[in-house]
Amino acid sequence: MAMYEHDVLVIGGGGAGLRAAVAAHEAGADVAIVSKVHPVRSHTGAAEGGVNAALHEDDPWEDHAYDTMKGSDFLADAPAVDIFAREIREEVIQLEHWGMPFSRDDDGTVSQRPFGGLSFPRTAYAGAETGHHMLHAMYQQVVKRGIDIYEEWYVTRLAVTDHDEVADRQCHGFAAFDIATGEVAGFRARDGVVLATGGAGQVFKHTTNAIANTGDGAAMAYRAGVPLEDMEMIQFHPTTLPSTGVLITEGVRGEGGRLFNSDGERFMFERGYAVEDGELASRDVVSRAELTEVAEGRGVDDDHVYLDMRHLGEERIMDRLENIVHLAQDFEGVDPLEEPMPVKPGAHYTMGGIEINEWGETVIDGLYAAGECGCVSMHGANRLGGNSLAELLVFGARAGRAAAGEDVGTPEIQVGPDPDAEREDPDWPIEPGEISGGPPDVTPNDALVDPVPVINSAVEAETERIDSLLVTEDGVSQAAIRSRVQDAMGEHLNVFREKSGIETALKEIGAAKRELPNLHVTDTSRTFNTELQHALETRNLIDLAEAIAFGALAREESRGAHWRKAHQERKDEEWRKHTMLSWNDGDPEMWYRPNILESEIQEYDPTERSY
Ligand SMILES: Cc1cc2nc3c(=O)[nH]c(=O)nc-3n(C[C@H](O)[C@H](O)[C@H](O)COP(=O)(O)OP(=O)(O)OC[C@H]3O[C@@H](n4cnc5c(N)ncnc54)[C@H](O)[C@@H]3O)c2cc1C
Incomplete structure (x- = not known):
């Protein structure tokens, strides 16, 4: 053998x-x-x-750590969050030295865009790939x-x-x-x-x-x-193509893309789901908002909502989000330069x-x-x-x-194992x-x-x-x-x-x-x-x-x-604890x-x- x-x-x-x-x-x-x-x-x-790192001099790593902890709804563990936010800066710089072709600003520095739940434009990226x-x-x-x-x-x-x-x-x-x-x-x-x-x-x-x-x-x-x-x-990503589950990146909303219901309302703001951050609220918040719109009869085809990026203009879209144009065309038959994309939540991350x-x-x-x-x-x-x-x-x-x-x-x-741990004696409906x-x-x-x-x-x-x-x-x-x-x-x-x-x-x-x-x-x-x-x-x-x-x-x-x-x-x-x-x-x-x-x-x- x-x-x-x-x-x-x-x-x-x-x-x-x-x-x-x-x-x-x-x-x-x-x-x-x-x-x-x-x-x-x-x-x-x-x-x-993209990949998040507090690279900018006005963006202390502690803010990245706080955003991560808040995003976790305070279930993350602080030592892991702090190590992460501190060490990722060096990792991204090293990646750049290894030849990662990050998108860049006019002055040559690595571009960073806004992303959901971040208090600073902290997401470095290479187009939408x-x-x-x-x-x-x-x-x-x-x-x-x-x-x-x-x-x-x-x-x-x-x-x-x-x-x-x-x-x-x-x-x-x-x-x-x-x-x-x-x-x-x-x-x-x-x-x-x-x-x-x-x-x-x-x-x-x-x-x-x-x-x-x-x-x-x-x-x-x-x-x-x-x-x-x-x-x-389990994370449900708010913008997936309805017929295949193919992802439409949060980068679309980071660049300024807008979500609409069938009444043409920008519901994240107009229906009060996230009055400050709107489409750039955390993913769980946006996914629930979309399905609430559908459940209350303001969805499209009782199934999804629209994500529109046409106002960004073709030049910017093709520079930063070209891949999205191809994905929407190939997997949903929609040209996002001409019309909004249908989107709904899909299982995304464990x-x-x-x-x-x-x-x-x-x-x-x-x-x-x-x-x-x-x-x-x-x-x-x-x-x-x-x-x-x-x-x-x-x-x-x-x-x-x-x-x-x-x-x-x-x-x-x-x-x-923790011998002193609180144990659950659940009444499970099946033999586990x-x-x-x-x-x-x-x-x-x-x-x-x-x-x-x-x-x-x-x-x-x-x-x-x-x-x-x-x-x-x-x-x-x-x-x-x-x-x-x-x-x-x-x-x-x-x-x-x-x-x-x-x-x-x-x-x-x-x-x-x-x-x-x-x-x-x-x-x-x-x-x-x-x-x-x-x-x-x-x-x-x-x-x-x-x-x-x-x-x-x-x-x-x-x-x-x-x-x-x-x-x-x-x-x-009762519940600020991990389920084991x-x-x-x-x-x-x-x-x-x-x-x-x-x-x-x-x-x-x-x-x-x-x-
Ligand atoms: C469409 C999409 C877009 C995303 N966009 C972003 C983003 O922009 N930014 C971000 O931060 N995160 C993003 N994520 C999340 C992120 O990409 C993933 O969480 C991450 O890449 C997972 O990396 P990984 O190395 O853990 O696993 P993977 O990249 O999935 O690799 C798993 C590896 O394990 C191997 N493997 C699995 N089972 C076995 C087995 N039994 N035997 C041998 N090999 C095995 C596979 O061959 C594979 O090589 C996205 C996720 C998806 C699905």
Whole structure:
């Protein structure tokens, strides 16, 4: 059985993975990236609008930190927010030195535009293709350093020791299969594995996320014992094209684009949703406003609203937003130079994720996470646009350094089980966790501790799982199971949520779980078998959908992106805390960790949030 070995293995070749790999390499490690899509096809490449950093002399980093904390609806953790706002400035300058072609002002300085929830024009950009250029600039750094890349390898299972206490477990590597050949192999990390597997937007049908964004890393870490944090916090972006979910960047509104209802009202101002910032209020505020307009009969076709940028003029649009013109033409058949674009909210960003500290460390020794799959937490209940590309730079670099063995001292943010934690004993409408009767489960390995046997056992289990999927004769398709989950999530876990709807969604998720053991893969080939890959991803989508719905059901308040019909106010006394979900060897447990409003540098006052 093939075994590949490196000091640090980074799973994911998006922005977070590339940044982590470069940092680990600079720290002296032999690094490799393992990615199910070619790195430059990672979803970071779809990012349009920009990356936030307090670069201007009139823009102190503390203001960026405050905007981020306020945007999070005071659920973010202060140490993470402060580190982020301070360190991103150097990261963006370094990116510029690496050749990132930022758009520039006439005097040659990097242009920065306004973005939602920011108190200063702080978003640096490269036209409306910021992520694409960023990914390429970083990929070149990876190639230049000779970092190994296993591209189109799909990681299916972490190789983690079987200690009873999660905090005693150790991650030695993982099992993965080569999408081109179907070969299952072991990967051993001598020092650390960094999960940089991106978000889980595919849990929802109407999403801005690529088909590859199935939350694999978060699901694998969860089942290996790492708690998931604040999974109910899903961001719905207010401007997606109705027929496909393709994103229209917030940069359109940053440049002055306006939202209108069917009565021609600029409703953000005229209907009082955000009388100061209007269209540039935080995303959760704008998404709720749009759907309220639709619900009250002022939407277009009972479905969407309009986003108009014609008044900006063709020259400015083609200079700064050309990509948007092509996206609207190609995916919606609308020419935004001539007419307004139809837009509605779509699932966009996973604020929650794998519990990590400010060095990307999880509770499992040797296992790290960075980027959208992680939750440090700096986005809390709502991420600000432009803060994700920024996050993956800062915390990608930190995770890479830590995985390479750099001494990180005593972190301010704690991870792992807390014996004194407040626990929830929920009345869940379905049996949580384990899927019985399905393919071999993905728990740690029995009574194994040494690296090679742990990895071999993971490879054997995955070989068996894949073989069993390829010989089924009849059953349900992964597409049918996926749709069942996505439809339920889209209907009941969207912008507006209520108890009965969440319970209905959970019952649908339960039904999907029961169908999973009957999963049937029609393509039995081992070469580029995308159906097999989607079948393996479906398990991850189900586990994450369940975690999102459990969190949403438990959180009886409205905060940031999470809105509950019967609990429309933010309840700080009771709910200024992170929702934690531990797999607990297949019998999930919910508990809470208080959020942190005080860092070594400053303390944040959780005031009422208005824009
Ligand atoms: C359309 C769109 C526009 C956006 N615009 C902006 C913006 O302007 N500014 C901003 O700050 N943020 C933006 N965001 C958010 C931001 O782009 C993402 O949060 C960020 O790029 C995620 O980076 P990542 O490296 O964590 O994940 P990704 O870039 O998604 O990369 C994930 C990687 O993990 C790999 N992977 C996943 N699972 C496996 C597996 N099982 N085995 C092996 N490899 C695996 C994939 O191959 C991929 O390489 C946008 C998001 C979207 C969807």
